[in-house]
Structures are given as C-alpha cells and as structure tokens.
Amino acid sequence: MTAPENARRDRPWMFRTYSGHSSARASNELYRTNLSKGQTGLSVAFDLPTQTGYDSDHPLARGEVGKVGVPISHIDDMTALFKELPLEKMNTSMTINANAAWLLALYVATAERTGADPKKLQGTTQNDIVKEYLSRGTYIFPPEASLKLIGDIVAYTVDSIPRWNPTNICSYHLQEAGATPVQEIAYALATAISVLDQVRSRGDVPEAAIPRIVGRISFFLNSGIRFVEEICKVRAMAELWDEITLERYGVQDAKLRRFRYGVQVNSLGLTEAQPENNVIRIVLEALGVTLSKKARCRALQLPAWNEALGLPRPWDQQWSLRIQQILAFESDLLEHEDIFDGSRVVEEKTEELKREARRELDVVLEMGGTVAAIENAYMKQRLVESQTARARAIENGDITVVGVNAYTNAEPSPLMDGGQSILKVDESAEREQIERLVEFRSKRNRADVESAVQNLEDVLRNGGNVMPASIRAAHAGVTTGEWADVLRGLYGEFRAPTGVVATEGTGGSQATTDTRDRVHRLADTLGRPLKILVGKPGLDGHSNGAEQIAVKARDVGMEVVYDGIRLEPGEIAASARDEGVHLVGLSILSGSHSVLVIDVLDRLRELGLGNLPVVVGGIIPEEDADKLCQAGVRRVYTPKDFDLTRIMSDIVDVVEETSPAP
Amino acid sequence: MPEALNLADDRRADRRKEALELLDTLEREMPFPGAPRIGLTGAPGAGKSTLLDALVRELRPKGETLAIVAVDPSSRTTGGALLGDRVRVRSGASDPGVFIRSMAARDQLGGLAESAWAAVAILAAAFDRVFVETVGVGQSESDVAALVDTLVYVATPGTGDALQFMKAGILEYPDVFVVNKADLGAAATRTASELRSSVSLGDRGTSPSEAAVILTSASAGEGIDELVSAMDAHRQRLIDGDALRERRWRGREIQLLGALERRYGAFGIERLGGRRALRERVRKDDSVSAFALLARLGLEIEEALGKSR
CATH class of the missing domain: 3.40.50.300 (P-loop containing nucleotide triphosphate hydrolases)
Structure with missing residues (x-):
C-alpha cells in the first residue's frame, strides 16, 4: 500500500535511541550501526560515574563503569565516541545534567580537534537539574550553583553554538517519579521559568537576546499509556508555554514561543510479566505524542520491550526503531492537519489540565520558584504522595495492568529465550576503561593541566562563565573527575531531601492491617519494634522504588532508616550496625547489583554482622538473582513484585526465620 | 556501643x-x-x-x-x-x-x-x-x-x-x-x-x-x-x-516520673500516693542511681497494683 501521489507529507520527527554502554569504542560502533538502520539522531547515554563527575577509577565508580551508558573521562574518550561521525551534520542529544557544561566542552573540543566548526554543531544537552533533585538523582552541586551553571551554558551557546538546545526541561522523570499530568506540566514550566529568570537576572545577557534564548528552550516529555490524556497534556503545555513566554518574557515572534519537545515514552509502565505486551504499550504511547500535529514531538525515543528485564540488545532496539518508521512512513499519520481541532472532548480536557496546572504552578512560584520548592521538599513530597497513591491503586486493582494484576494466566513467551534475552555488559569493560584512563593521564602535559585547572577555578571564583575555561581544560587533558572536583571545592556537594518523611500513611487494606499486626507481634519477640534500613548503594539515583518501600514499611508499623542515595557499601554496613536494625534492604537499578550487593555483604561480615538478613530489589535478571541468593541474600524482588504489602509480609517472614527464638 | x-x-x-x-x-x-x-x-x-x-x-x-x-x-x-x-x-x-x-x-x-x-x-x-x-x-x-x-x-x-x-x-x-x-x-x-x-x-x-x-x-x-x-x-x-547538678537532678525527676506514668498510668502513680509524693521521694532519694530507683519504684507499684486487685 502506498500513499496517493499527491498527498503532502509532513517531515517526520527525529528518530533516536537512547544508547551507549561499555566503552567509547563499543558505543561508536553501535551508533554507526543504528544510523545505518535509519535512525536520524543520536542520543548519548553516559554511565553513572560520568554523570556524577567521577573518573572511572574512583572508588564510588566501582561496578558502575559502562553499565547504564558510556564512560567518558577525557577528550580521547569523546573523540573515540564520535569517530568517523560528521559532527557538523549530526544532531546529538546528550543526557547530562550536573556537569553538562563539561561534557559539552568535551564535545566542542572534539569538534575543534577534528576540524569541525562549533558554530555548526546541533544538538541538546539535557541540563535540567531540578528533576535530578526530584527524581533522577545525578545532581552534584546545590540548587543555586547548579542554576548558575545552566545559565552559563544558555548564555554561552546563544552566540557561540546558536543551533544548540542548551537545556531540555524534563517532565519525563517527574512522571517516572509518579507525577500526575497536572504536576508534570506545572513543575516543568516552573523549571523553565527559573532557568529563564536566572538568565535574565545575570547581567551578561542583553535583553535583546532573551527572545532568541526563549526560542532555544526545549522540553523532554514522557508519554504514558493513557494516551488520550497525554495528547491533551501536550496541547495544554504548548498553550501555556505560548502564554508564559509572551506574558512573562515579552516574546513577540510566535515562532520563538513554539513549544519544542522531544520524548522518551514511559518506562515505568513497562512490565516484567508477559514482556511482549510492552510493544503494544510502546506503540500507544508513541501515538500520544505524534497523533496531534499541533502537539507533535520533534524527536522520539522508544524504549525496548524488555527494559524491565535488563539491558536491551541491538535487535530489541531495532524493533523499537521500526515502530517509529512504520508510524512515520507506512501510516498516513503525517498527511493530515491536526485531527483533533474542533474536538470538544479534547478541548475541554486540555482546558481542565491548563487550569489545574496554572494553579499548581502559582503555588510553586509563590513559594519562590523551583529552588525554594526543592529546598523545602514541597515538590518532592507531592511526587512521593502521587507515587504512593499509584502503587496502592495497582495493588488493590483500581488501576489495571494486564499481565500483572489482571489476566496473569499466560503461555510461556517464546521471546524469552530461556532468560538469555538481554544484553550482558562485558565485565572486562571497566578494567580496560581504567587502563586507558591511567595511560591517558601519564601522557598529559602536567603543566598544561595544572594551569587549565587553576584557570577554571579562578574564572568561577570571580563569577565568570564556565564554558570557555572548560573547553580550554578539555583540550589540556583535564579529566571528568578533576573538573568536577574543582566545582565541588567551590560550591560544595548537595544532599537532596528524601521527601518521604511528611507523607502520612492511611489505614490501608485488610492485607496492610494484617501485616501491621504481624509487625507489632514481632516486636514482642524481638523486644523492640522491627527496625529496618533501606539503602541505595552506588551511584544510581533512581530512588522512587526505595522511597516507596520506605513509606510502605512505615505504614505497616516498621521503624525505617532511609539514608538516601549514593552511599558506599561500607557506609551502609556501618549504618546498619550503628542503627541496630533487624534487616537491610538494598535497591539498585543500574545493573551493578552483583558487585555492590556482594560488597555490602562483605562489609557486614567484616563488622560481625554476617547473620543480618539482607534483601535486594531492582532490575535483576533471574540468573543474577540466583547468584545473589547463593552469596547470602535472603530475597530478591524485581518489578514483577508490584504488591508492596506482600513484600512487607515477606520481610517479616525473613526476620522471623533469622531471629533466634525467644 | x-x-x-x-x-x-x-x-x-x-x-x-x-x-x-x-x-x-x-x-x-x-x-x-x-x-x-x-x-x-x-x-x-x-x-x-x-x-x-x-x-x-x-x-x-x-x-x-x-x-x-x-x-x-x-x-x-x-x-x-x-x-x-x-x-x-x-x-x-x-x-x-x-x-x-x-x-x-x-x-x-x-x-x-x-x-x-x-x-x-x-x-x-x-x-x-x-x-x-x-x-x-x-x-x-x-x-x-x-x-x-x-x-x-x-x-x-x-x-x-x-x-x-x-x-x-x-x-x-x-x-x-x-x-x-x-x-x-x-x-x-x-x-x-x-x-x-x-x-x-x-x-x-x-x-x-x-x-x-x-x-x-x-x-x-x-x-x-x-x-x-x-x-x-x-x-x-x-x-x-553550681546549677548543672540541679538541672540534671530536675531532669532525672521528670524522666523518672514520666517513665513510671507511661508504664503504669495515673492509676499506678496513685498507688504510691500520687505525683507530688512520688516527686518528693525521687528528689530525696539519692542513695541509688536513677535507673535503679526506676526499677525499685516500678516494683513497688506492681506490688501495690497486685494487692489492689
């Protein structure tokens, strides 16, 4: 079937796949393969040490190098990542935030080194710190300093890399953290406002440049399974953005007020059970951001069907790319004007979302904007509340998730291939990356490095723009860790509020009440209330799961010590000892569970706590789960264990099994 | 520890x-x-x-x-x-x-x-x-x-x-x-x-x-x-x-009475003659540590409660 000859088709959105792993070289090969299959833009995933400003050989990086993305410690890594890719013609999106300035500096330096003109570079640095504090967790510096760095990039790129999107305001991660559509809209717009207000107040940006800067602000959205509502959500955001940019920033040119956004569709709703169903979910979610021409995305990334199981293989990613190609090239999606214009239903829903989002936006603005609403934990608490409500609704069946809490009877999936249907990162990747790093360091000109580091520090101490000094440092061979250390020394490190404390539990279901009775009875046996520690070892900042567990444990009557993210195994073990807990629960989503969990077990043993029961939750393949259990872990929970009350009851079992009879 | x-x-x-x-x-x-x-x-x-x-x-x-x-x-x-x-x-x-x-x-x-x-x-x-x-x-x-x-x-x-x-x-x-x-x-x-x-x-x-x-x-x-x-x-x-000793002493009194009250209630306190009398005893009795006194008074209350049953 072909389109009629005379049909005018819109240009399709950009097809991207969020990818990168193991090493710069391996990722470069992957990018070139993906482009040859019809992908039209790159989306670079960095590993967690890179995202949190550590070199691959830092103690905190252990087990994380090359896991969720590519490790980039210096300019040679960056050059290898883009080997034989024409930088002037590429459109590169980089998911990098706290140290976005540094990775952009490495990209610019790579361009300069390979003879490309930085002015012609196109792409996006995610560079949205607010959602890092709220959801994603790869922040480094305090909010005020972070906003200043974002402002630096905006001010620098507007003239030096005019086709760059300096910041991609993310509502994506807010939805992953449980945000309702109204919260998603309100908090994303509040974030954009704080960035623009920062830029406007800094003094080195002429007022005349503001409309152009507004025009470069882009957004990164999520699209969930309720795709009709998602269509209205995007329309509402576009209309609100148009109003805000006109009213607040006086942008007269309608083109510069256009709501430009990219999308990664929802991963939160992808299931481990009957994973083949995820393909259908992904298609529907893609429709949510492509159907309405007025609110169509500029770039789209689709997850793979097996993301809840582990890292997708090239074939899995190819399948998702084909979804985009079929939508854009086979269907008639791109041949029509906006098919929802004149729809009363869509209009009313859009209006309702706009109204409620305006109200929530005003709450945050009156508080003093996003920085204030992070420091006082307002937004974080609202998100934890929403997520808790969602988890309860799935547990009691108010939300249907096919294959999870309904229609669970299923044939074995032939796609599962005996548990081998995911990608394994070569364990030698970390060692090789460190070897390259050590060699790189030994070959640098030490005087150049020292003077570039000193220059960076001097510039920042005087309030100067971080970009030029960082580009110089990139050329001199400064590493990711060294760059971040300079800024850590100047700005300090930030610990975000966990947001879990203020949420108050309700009575809950019968199962909750029963579990609570068991917890209270267990206290008589133990002599004191059941006390557990919820810990997140390593650099993974996705704390939503740990927060939900902590809140639920409190709701069933446990005393819960939750230490927040980014802890070293030794800190967790020492904390378990000092706090006198009866059980330790670890949450890891970055795929580095094998190394980190074993590390925690070893440290506990060193402290004489070898008998303290440890349970683990995360995206953990069955094979790894077996290994962890052999190493002494009592239980492993994966996304298919959606029933939190049952997990709590199970934890009571574990403590009963392991505590000596009275 | x-x-x-x-x-x-x-x-x-x-x-x-x-x-x-x-x-x-x-x-x-x-x-x-x-x-x-x-x-x-x-x-x-x-x-x-x-x-x-x-x-x-x-x-x-x-x-x-x-x-x-x-x-x-x-x-x-x-x-x-x-x-x-x-x-x-x-x-x-x-x-x-x-x-x-x-x-x-x-x-x-x-x-x-x-x-x-x-x-x-x-x-x-x-x-x-x-x-x-x-x-x-x-x-x-x-x-x-x-x-x-x-x-x-x-x-x-x-x-x-x-x-x-x-x-x-x-x-x-x-x-x-x-x-x-x-x-x-x-x-x-x-x-x-x-x-x-x-x-x-x-x-x-x-x-x-x-x-x-x-x-x-x-x-x-x-x-x-x-x-x-x-x-x-x-x-x-x-x-x-010389006020620190007095402050600690007052603290001890508050802690002791509070602990007894939480465990035995106002009824239990009454068995030993009520708050005022108990406070007097706590204040005067410096022969043992606060914790030993707590244990002793607890026992007394339990005995008195046993008798009143």
Missing part, C-alpha cells in the same frame, strides 16, 4: 534487668559533669541536620568525638516511623569518631523519653559530646530540655516566628537561639532581633540576658564557631553557678 543501645531499647524482662544494671553502673561510675549533652530542636525544614553537619565539621578537627541521637516522630495510626534525616549529616559518614543513632519518638506507645534518656546516658560515657536532635512542635521542648544540659532552638528566618514562639510558650526552654540561613539577609536579621527582644521580655527560668541569639549559615559554615562558644559558655555558667 550499638549493642548497648539495642539492650537499652529491649522490653523483654531479662534484657530489661540487664539494661538497668548497665545504666546503673554507668550513672554511678561516670565522673560529674562528664560529656556535654546538647539538645537541638526546631521546626521541620529549619536546617537542624545541616547545622549538625556543620557542627561535626567544626568540632571533629579539634579531636572531639561526637554522638548524635536523632529523634523522628512516629505515625500515630501505624506506629511506624521514617527516620530519614541523617542523610544530611554526611561529615561523619566514614569517621568512627562520629556516631549517629536514629530513634522513633513512639509517643503513643511510650518510650521516647526512656529510650532517649538511656541512649544519652550510654553515649555520654563513650563520646566527648552528645547531641539530641528532635523536631520541635511546641510540646517536645520541655522533654528535650530535661534530657540535656543546653537546649538550642533553631529558628527559620522570616516566618514571623517570634510571636509564635511566645504563643507556644517555648521561649522559656531554649538556652541558645540560632537563626539559621543567615544568608537570607534582612529576613534573618529581623527574626534575630525579634527573638532578642522577646527573649528578654519572656518569663524564663534562666536570667534573660543569658539566652544568646546567634546567626548562622550552616551551608556556608558561618557562625558555627560562635554557636559552639555560646553552648560552651552556657554550660560553663551552669557549672560555675
């Missing part, structure tokens, strides 16, 4: 007996005045944890070992508790000279005062300084005041706090006021001056001039040395005026 705290928290009869023996020994053998005990209270979000973090960074390099008891509220409906705040006290994470123990207030079920009391006694025997951090909501100040030598109240600038302090009647307990987040400028200065004037007007146990008001910026580490001086000065004045 952690085992001793677990023991002191244990409600089983044999373990309780063991715990009381330990506490009794500690109280009798520890020299007076021992480690300073400092309370830190204030509304949620006032920056208590950040302030503690700054205090750790100020005091550790001087060689002082520090213990922190962080008390968070328990849920009234479920009895559970989220002890989440220690995340922001990071300076001591890998330092054996800093010990942090989080505790649930368990106010409905009984036990805060007693567990925290025992924890402070144990930690004071092993560390150079003990901090007790609690969320201040107007009620708990008197409880904490009874546990510590010096009570520090952390105020948030610009919230019209001064009037609320007076209304809540909590101005009488703190010995040092901190206005944190001094980087907020005018708002902080205004709150500080409001506090200064209300403190001098208020009806306080200690003489008005003694309550210091300090401006700090915990994140920038400013004013922290001044705060330490104010805390130390307050305690030194108590020692010089």
Whole structure:
C-alpha cells in the first residue's frame, strides 16, 4: 500500500535511541550501526560515574563503569565516541545534567580537534537539574550553583553554538517519579521559568537576546499509556508555554514561543510479566505524542520491550526503531492537519489540565520558584504522595495492568529465550576503561593541566562563565573527575531531601492491617519494634522504588532508616550496625547489583554482622538473582513484585526465620 | 556501643534487668559533669541536620568525638516511623569518631523519653559530646530540655516566628537561639532581633540576658564557631553557678516520673500516693542511681497494683 501521489507529507520527527554502554569504542560502533538502520539522531547515554563527575577509577565508580551508558573521562574518550561521525551534520542529544557544561566542552573540543566548526554543531544537552533533585538523582552541586551553571551554558551557546538546545526541561522523570499530568506540566514550566529568570537576572545577557534564548528552550516529555490524556497534556503545555513566554518574557515572534519537545515514552509502565505486551504499550504511547500535529514531538525515543528485564540488545532496539518508521512512513499519520481541532472532548480536557496546572504552578512560584520548592521538599513530597497513591491503586486493582494484576494466566513467551534475552555488559569493560584512563593521564602535559585547572577555578571564583575555561581544560587533558572536583571545592556537594518523611500513611487494606499486626507481634519477640534500613548503594539515583518501600514499611508499623542515595557499601554496613536494625534492604537499578550487593555483604561480615538478613530489589535478571541468593541474600524482588504489602509480609517472614527464638 | 543501645531499647524482662544494671553502673561510675549533652530542636525544614553537619565539621578537627541521637516522630495510626534525616549529616559518614543513632519518638506507645534518656546516658560515657536532635512542635521542648544540659532552638528566618514562639510558650526552654540561613539577609536579621527582644521580655527560668541569639549559615559554615562558644559558655555558667547538678537532678525527676506514668498510668502513680509524693521521694532519694530507683519504684507499684486487685 502506498500513499496517493499527491498527498503532502509532513517531515517526520527525529528518530533516536537512547544508547551507549561499555566503552567509547563499543558505543561508536553501535551508533554507526543504528544510523545505518535509519535512525536520524543520536542520543548519548553516559554511565553513572560520568554523570556524577567521577573518573572511572574512583572508588564510588566501582561496578558502575559502562553499565547504564558510556564512560567518558577525557577528550580521547569523546573523540573515540564520535569517530568517523560528521559532527557538523549530526544532531546529538546528550543526557547530562550536573556537569553538562563539561561534557559539552568535551564535545566542542572534539569538534575543534577534528576540524569541525562549533558554530555548526546541533544538538541538546539535557541540563535540567531540578528533576535530578526530584527524581533522577545525578545532581552534584546545590540548587543555586547548579542554576548558575545552566545559565552559563544558555548564555554561552546563544552566540557561540546558536543551533544548540542548551537545556531540555524534563517532565519525563517527574512522571517516572509518579507525577500526575497536572504536576508534570506545572513543575516543568516552573523549571523553565527559573532557568529563564536566572538568565535574565545575570547581567551578561542583553535583553535583546532573551527572545532568541526563549526560542532555544526545549522540553523532554514522557508519554504514558493513557494516551488520550497525554495528547491533551501536550496541547495544554504548548498553550501555556505560548502564554508564559509572551506574558512573562515579552516574546513577540510566535515562532520563538513554539513549544519544542522531544520524548522518551514511559518506562515505568513497562512490565516484567508477559514482556511482549510492552510493544503494544510502546506503540500507544508513541501515538500520544505524534497523533496531534499541533502537539507533535520533534524527536522520539522508544524504549525496548524488555527494559524491565535488563539491558536491551541491538535487535530489541531495532524493533523499537521500526515502530517509529512504520508510524512515520507506512501510516498516513503525517498527511493530515491536526485531527483533533474542533474536538470538544479534547478541548475541554486540555482546558481542565491548563487550569489545574496554572494553579499548581502559582503555588510553586509563590513559594519562590523551583529552588525554594526543592529546598523545602514541597515538590518532592507531592511526587512521593502521587507515587504512593499509584502503587496502592495497582495493588488493590483500581488501576489495571494486564499481565500483572489482571489476566496473569499466560503461555510461556517464546521471546524469552530461556532468560538469555538481554544484553550482558562485558565485565572486562571497566578494567580496560581504567587502563586507558591511567595511560591517558601519564601522557598529559602536567603543566598544561595544572594551569587549565587553576584557570577554571579562578574564572568561577570571580563569577565568570564556565564554558570557555572548560573547553580550554578539555583540550589540556583535564579529566571528568578533576573538573568536577574543582566545582565541588567551590560550591560544595548537595544532599537532596528524601521527601518521604511528611507523607502520612492511611489505614490501608485488610492485607496492610494484617501485616501491621504481624509487625507489632514481632516486636514482642524481638523486644523492640522491627527496625529496618533501606539503602541505595552506588551511584544510581533512581530512588522512587526505595522511597516507596520506605513509606510502605512505615505504614505497616516498621521503624525505617532511609539514608538516601549514593552511599558506599561500607557506609551502609556501618549504618546498619550503628542503627541496630533487624534487616537491610538494598535497591539498585543500574545493573551493578552483583558487585555492590556482594560488597555490602562483605562489609557486614567484616563488622560481625554476617547473620543480618539482607534483601535486594531492582532490575535483576533471574540468573543474577540466583547468584545473589547463593552469596547470602535472603530475597530478591524485581518489578514483577508490584504488591508492596506482600513484600512487607515477606520481610517479616525473613526476620522471623533469622531471629533466634525467644 | 550499638549493642548497648539495642539492650537499652529491649522490653523483654531479662534484657530489661540487664539494661538497668548497665545504666546503673554507668550513672554511678561516670565522673560529674562528664560529656556535654546538647539538645537541638526546631521546626521541620529549619536546617537542624545541616547545622549538625556543620557542627561535626567544626568540632571533629579539634579531636572531639561526637554522638548524635536523632529523634523522628512516629505515625500515630501505624506506629511506624521514617527516620530519614541523617542523610544530611554526611561529615561523619566514614569517621568512627562520629556516631549517629536514629530513634522513633513512639509517643503513643511510650518510650521516647526512656529510650532517649538511656541512649544519652550510654553515649555520654563513650563520646566527648552528645547531641539530641528532635523536631520541635511546641510540646517536645520541655522533654528535650530535661534530657540535656543546653537546649538550642533553631529558628527559620522570616516566618514571623517570634510571636509564635511566645504563643507556644517555648521561649522559656531554649538556652541558645540560632537563626539559621543567615544568608537570607534582612529576613534573618529581623527574626534575630525579634527573638532578642522577646527573649528578654519572656518569663524564663534562666536570667534573660543569658539566652544568646546567634546567626548562622550552616551551608556556608558561618557562625558555627560562635554557636559552639555560646553552648560552651552556657554550660560553663551552669557549672560555675553550681546549677548543672540541679538541672540534671530536675531532669532525672521528670524522666523518672514520666517513665513510671507511661508504664503504669495515673492509676499506678496513685498507688504510691500520687505525683507530688512520688516527686518528693525521687528528689530525696539519692542513695541509688536513677535507673535503679526506676526499677525499685516500678516494683513497688506492681506490688501495690497486685494487692489492689
């Protein structure tokens, strides 16, 4: 079937796949393969040490190098990542935030080194710190300093890399953290406002440049399974953005007020059970951001069907790319004007979302904007509340998730291939990356490095723009860790509020009440209330799961010590000892569970706590789960264990099994 | 150390007996005045944890070992508790000279005062300084005041706090006021001056001039040395005026009566002649430690209750 000859088709959105792993070289090969299959833009995933400003050989990086993305410690890594890719013609999106300035500096330096003109570079640095504090967790510096760095990039790129999107305001991660559509809209717009207000107040940006800067602000959205509502959500955001940019920033040119956004569709709703169903979910979610021409995305990334199981293989990613190609090239999606214009239903829903989002936006603005609403934990608490409500609704069946809490009877999936249907990162990747790093360091000109580091520090101490000094440092061979250390020394490190404390539990279901009775009875046996520690070892900042567990444990009557993210195994073990807990629960989503969990077990043993029961939750393949259990872990929970009350009851079992009879 | 705290928290009869023996020994053998005990209270979000973090960074390099008891509220409906705040006290994470123990207030079920009391006694025997951090909501100040030598109240600038302090009647307990987040400028200065004037007007146990008001910026580490001086000065004045012994003694009285009341109720207290009579006995009886006295009075009440049945 072909389109009629005379049909005018819109240009399709950009097809991207969020990818990168193991090493710069391996990722470069992957990018070139993906482009040859019809992908039209790159989306670079960095590993967690890179995202949190550590070199691959830092103690905190252990087990994380090359896991969720590519490790980039210096300019040679960056050059290898883009080997034989024409930088002037590429459109590169980089998911990098706290140290976005540094990775952009490495990209610019790579361009300069390979003879490309930085002015012609196109792409996006995610560079949205607010959602890092709220959801994603790869922040480094305090909010005020972070906003200043974002402002630096905006001010620098507007003239030096005019086709760059300096910041991609993310509502994506807010939805992953449980945000309702109204919260998603309100908090994303509040974030954009704080960035623009920062830029406007800094003094080195002429007022005349503001409309152009507004025009470069882009957004990164999520699209969930309720795709009709998602269509209205995007329309509402576009209309609100148009109003805000006109009213607040006086942008007269309608083109510069256009709501430009990219999308990664929802991963939160992808299931481990009957994973083949995820393909259908992904298609529907893609429709949510492509159907309405007025609110169509500029770039789209689709997850793979097996993301809840582990890292997708090239074939899995190819399948998702084909979804985009079929939508854009086979269907008639791109041949029509906006098919929802004149729809009363869509209009009313859009209006309702706009109204409620305006109200929530005003709450945050009156508080003093996003920085204030992070420091006082307002937004974080609202998100934890929403997520808790969602988890309860799935547990009691108010939300249907096919294959999870309904229609669970299923044939074995032939796609599962005996548990081998995911990608394994070569364990030698970390060692090789460190070897390259050590060699790189030994070959640098030490005087150049020292003077570039000193220059960076001097510039920042005087309030100067971080970009030029960082580009110089990139050329001199400064590493990711060294760059971040300079800024850590100047700005300090930030610990975000966990947001879990203020949420108050309700009575809950019968199962909750029963579990609570068991917890209270267990206290008589133990002599004191059941006390557990919820810990997140390593650099993974996705704390939503740990927060939900902590809140639920409190709701069933446990005393819960939750230490927040980014802890070293030794800190967790020492904390378990000092706090006198009866059980330790670890949450890891970055795929580095094998190394980190074993590390925690070893440290506990060193402290004489070898008998303290440890349970683990995360995206953990069955094979790894077996290994962890052999190493002494009592239980492993994966996304298919959606029933939190049952997990709590199970934890009571574990403590009963392991505590000596009275 | 952690085992001793677990023991002191244990409600089983044999373990309780063991715990009381330990506490009794500690109280009798520890020299007076021992480690300073400092309370830190204030509304949620006032920056208590950040302030503690700054205090750790100020005091550790001087060689002082520090213990922190962080008390968070328990849920009234479920009895559970989220002890989440220690995340922001990071300076001591890998330092054996800093010990942090989080505790649930368990106010409905009984036990805060007693567990925290025992924890402070144990930690004071092993560390150079003990901090007790609690969320201040107007009620708990008197409880904490009874546990510590010096009570520090952390105020948030610009919230019209001064009037609320007076209304809540909590101005009488703190010995040092901190206005944190001094980087907020005018708002902080205004709150500080409001506090200064209300403190001098208020009806306080200690003489008005003694309550210091300090401006700090915990994140920038400013004013922290001044705060330490104010805390130390307050305690030194108590020692010089021979008032510290009296303060600890009053604290002991409050703790003892509270513990008995929580366990046996007003009815139990009546069996020994009521609050007033009991207070007299507690005040006069210095032949045994507080913990031994607690055990003895408990037994007496149980006997009396047994007879009345």
